[in-house]
Amino acid sequence: MRGKLWMRCSPFLSKRYVSTCGTTSSLSPSTSYSSIQPWLFVGLGNPGEKYQSTRHNVGFDMIDAFAQSQGIPLTTHHFKALFGEGMVDGVPVLLAKPQTYINLSGESAAALAAYYKLPLHRVLVAYDDTDLPCGVLRLQPKGGSGRHNGLKSVIYHFRKNREFGRLRIGIGRPPGQMDPKAFVLQKFNKTARERIDSGIKEGVDILKMVVTKGLTEAARVSNVNQKYKHLVSDDQQLY
Numbered sequence: 214m215r216g217k218l219w220m221r222c223s224p225f226l227s228k229r230y231v232s233t234c235g236t237t238s239s240l241s242p243s244t245s246y247s248s249i250q251p252w253l254f255v256g257l258g259n260p261g262e263k264y265q266s267t268r269h270n271v272g273f274d275m276i277d278a279f280a281q282s283q284g285i286p287l288t289t290h291h292f293k294a295l296f297g298e299g300m301v302d303g304v305p306v307l308l309a310k311p312q313t314y315i316n317l318s319g320e321s322a323a324a325l326a327a328y329y330k331l332p333l334h335r336v337l338v339a340y341d342d343t344d345l346p347c348g349v350l351r352l353q354p355k356g357g358s359g360r361h362n363g364l365k366s367v368i369y370h371f372r373k374n375r376e377f378g379r380l381r382i383g384i385g386r387p388p389g390q391m392d393p394k395a396f397v398l399q400k401f402n403k404t405a406r407e408r409i410d411s412g413i414k415e416g417v418d419i420l421k422m423v424v425t426k427g428l429t430e431a432a433r434v435s436n437v438n439q440k441y442k443h444l445v446s447d448d449q450q451l452y
């Protein structure tokens with residue numbers, strides 16, 4: 214039995230996480246799905262009321278909004294994540310919000326991808342990005358981690374493979390000399406929150422497009438639409 218578990222987990226996981234596959238949940242990787250491979254959408258953030266609505270948690274916010282739009286409950290605890298599964302236009306979709314704290318997100322993301330035998334091109338990670346203006350989104354089929362420790366963890370636990378999708382959610386840069394670590398743990402003011410909420414609504418449509426048209430086409434369409442959004446703005450209103 215352990216040999217089979219290792220074969221199932223080995224494409225993505227280091228040996229220290231193999232035992233997790235056999236003990237976390239009774240959910241089966243073949244759960245009544247069609248022959249279409251599922252999509253796994255993972256949102257990055259920190260668990261707990263203290264971190265709700267902070268800049269670092271917009272990945273969680275994106276998954277929550279998508280789950281609500283599709284009627285997918287996120288009530289199961291599966292591989293260190295709040296987890297839900299459903300169908301979107303006939304395609305199985307898995308949603309996850311790792312509860313490990315953001316810097317260890319890869320532990321959960323890699324375990325889920327391995328358990329469901331997903332190639333990385335069927336995985337997409339949503340996360341906050343200080344290199345994009347507040348509320349601007351960017352969809353990419355692969356890339357580096359930038360300065361995001363949560364994404365670094367995901368890449369590390371995918372055995373340094375970077376060829377998974379990512380939905381970058383712009384939160385803007387820290388003002389002045391503000392410590393970036395403090396900045397991402399703050400909540401948005403009213404103006405910035407409105408901009409983020411608008412972006413998340415657009416992100417829900419982008420994720421639907423990923424499911425129905427594929428990542429490449431969704432990126433081509435959505436990135437053109439996002440390119441000039443908020444190009445001219447008064448950033449002082451956002452802090």
